Amino acid sequence: MQRLKDCFLNSEIRIPQSAFEVGMVPFIDLTRQYKTIEEEILSATKKVYEKGRFILGEEVSAFEEEFSRYCGVRFGVGVDSGTNALHLALKAADIGEGDEVITVAHSFVATALAISLTGAKPLFVDIDPETYTMDPNALEHFLRHRNTLHTFLEEKGVGTLIHYPIPIHLQKAFRELGYRRGNLPLTEQYARELLSLPLFPEMAESEIEEVATQIKLFVGQKSPADDED
Numbered sequence: 733m734q735r736l737k738d739c740f741l742n743s744e745i746r747i748p749q750s751a752f753e754v755g756m757v758p759f760i761d762l763t764r765q766y767k768t769i770e771e772e773i774l775s776a777t778k779k780v781y782e783k784g785r786f787i788l789g790e791e792v793s794a795f796e797e798e799f800s801r802y803c804g805v806r807f808g809v810g811v812d813s814g815t816n817a818l819h820l821a822l823k824a825a826d827i828g829e830g831d832e833v834i835t836v837a838h839s840f841v842a843t844a845l846a847i848s849l850t851g852a853k854p855l856f857v858d859i860d861p862e863t864y865t866m867d868p869n870a871l872e873h874f875l876r877h878r879n880t881l882h883t884f885l886e887e888k889g890v891g892t893l894i895h896y897p898i899p900i901h902l903q904k905a906f907r908e909l910g911y912r913r914g915n916l917p918l919t920e921q922y923a924r925e926l927l928s929l930p931l932f933p934e935m936a937e938s939e940i941e942e943v944a945t946q947i948k949l950f951v952g953q954k955s956p957a958d959d960e961d
Contacts, residue, residue, distance in 0.1 A: 818846035827852050834874065836866050874924075881950055882927055888946045895928045 766773065780791055792810045800808030811817050827833060829851035835843055837856045844854040857874045860867040882892050899919045901911035913920065930943055 813842075814840075815842040815846055815849075818842060819849050822846060822850045822852070834866075834871060838864060881947075884950045885929075885943075885946055888949075890943055890946055891930055893928045894923075895926065896923060899923050 776791065780786065780789070783789065785791070796808040796810050799810075800806065809820070811820060822833070827847070827850050831850070831852040832855050833847045833852050834855045834857055835847065836859050837844075838859045844856075847854040855874075857870040858867050859865060859870075882894075885892050899916065900906055901909065901916055902913060902920070929947075930939065
């Protein structure tokens, strides 16, 4: 819930009012679109007002059927927002508590928020510099290395942590220092790749051997292509 509040109270992700001011080229002007289909919109809304069905109703059912035909699918479900559309899609895929979903940070916050609303954990990989969407190579690298080993060891009952997922210079508490992503490339790279293994003085010999055994098993199941990386 706190994450939800933080997202909607964050002024940094809002479109500034100046984008809509007269005298500028507006970022978007929906009134122009409205004028081209004004009669169609008024006719459709008039039907809703006359029937008094403001939630669901015949108009929503008609839209769902028409849109599903347009998309070439059997069913369509109308929802109130893109966030809920993503949330329901994730729930339909049985995503929930304990799951992890890989996405990109170069997106509206709803992309990650929808994942969090299911109880799952969003994980981020970088984007392709030409398409601005998820970089398949970055995804492959992520899956092959830290996350794969982390998941493998967790399933085998070996605890791991990431030290440190967000370097200090990129944390909000030190934002006023002016550091940006890319200023400390090695630090940032290792923050993405390093995985901390169990290590404390009271570890039993059997525990140390178990960690070593499981890592050997993980390395042994890697493909030849992995060894070439």
